[in-house]
Amino acid sequence: MRWIHCLAVGALGLALAACTTSPTGRSQLALMSDDQLDRMGAQAFAEYQQERPTVGGAPYRLARCVTDAIVATLPPGARDGNWQVRVFDDDSANAFALPGGYVGVHTGLMEIAETPDQLAAVIGHEIGHVLARHANERASTQTATQLGLSVVSSAAGLEGPGGEQVMAALGMGAQYGILLPFSRRHESEADVLGLRLMADAGFDPRASVALWRNMSRAGGGQPPEWMSTHPSHGSRIAGLEAELPRVLPRYEQARRAGRTPSCD
Template structure:
């Protein structure tokens, strides 16, 4: 039955002409305007700063230096986002990006990412989510899946305990068959975009693999890949290695052009 939500998405994509392409050429399904998503991103970022402790000083300058070097390699609309980055006091090895260019990185991740190149891997990855419009694609897919489930319920007359059980099973099928794989695809795509971007800015792309080795050593048990919103560390490292030759060529070209970031790590 997993074809039903997919069919709903396909029908909506055709009827609303909401298909676009990501920076890697992958077809995307988006329903919302940039203005809508960017406004939500700004509001969420402001709320996050109210709820969390923002770290200033050397940590803030470190993150800003790296982000500035990466933003400088963007062009067109991508460079015009309201790019902002904040460091938040939190022991979890986490970072995030919101529509509009709002980014956050936790102090716990800065402990694992031991130099500017590894941090650039994280920040470039988060920027990849923004420039690839992943948030729009994500919420659009969720909306279309909900519409498909609602239509199916009406057409099939799924009511009562038996109907509720069937809808629950269909919901699980949509979750694991569409929504989670979509998120894994986003993560892998952001890895590739971030790898290219960090290399073009003059950060060593080989540090991306080192970062994930550090993450793998620091992480505990993980859910099965098919139930996870992220690829496994092994899958991520394999994907990065597969794109490393191209990234190294971009890196060497950037270094030859004088792009050599120097962002001192806080002691």
């Protein structure tokens, strides 16, 4: 069993060596390079454009205007290059941002977001994911979890039908006890970063609460929060409202500095 011990120690050493800090000060595991993620982002964005028609005109100009205003507030390294923006003809209320500088917005979301400020709440949230390197952290956590389960399986000699059942149970425990809560933590952190970004760009962060109330009224069932990668609408609204007193001064400062984006 000595090799198993060495493998576990080596995995721990790799994890410790790959620890970074998120923009909110939280420790992260990052096993992939930024170049790798940027290439993956470019490939995913190209494939997405092949699968869905894009929309120009006023919807594109609105999404472009909001994105440009937010990107202008990013740290120098994050705003380098030209962020690509596309509006996709899709009824689902969705948007995303990818490593490398790519933003996609569905027309279904633009029907729910009633103002540019509400749209900025979503785009800021999605860019917050990129800024916090959540894609890297999620992939790294999944890799480390799979490695850990392999070590447990080898160390315990879990072979045969009985062992497969135990490993399946362990896998479910990892999914609901580690990976899904980890994703909810990402969503909550992106909410905080999104509020900061939209406030710094001159968009009213109070619009984020109005947006999520719109989303809640729009319907659509949600799984129990412990089984979901996203917080419930109620939890998300409560978190946003709790953060508003800390970001409203940033918004007021941005307005005094002349950051008043006109994206109508």
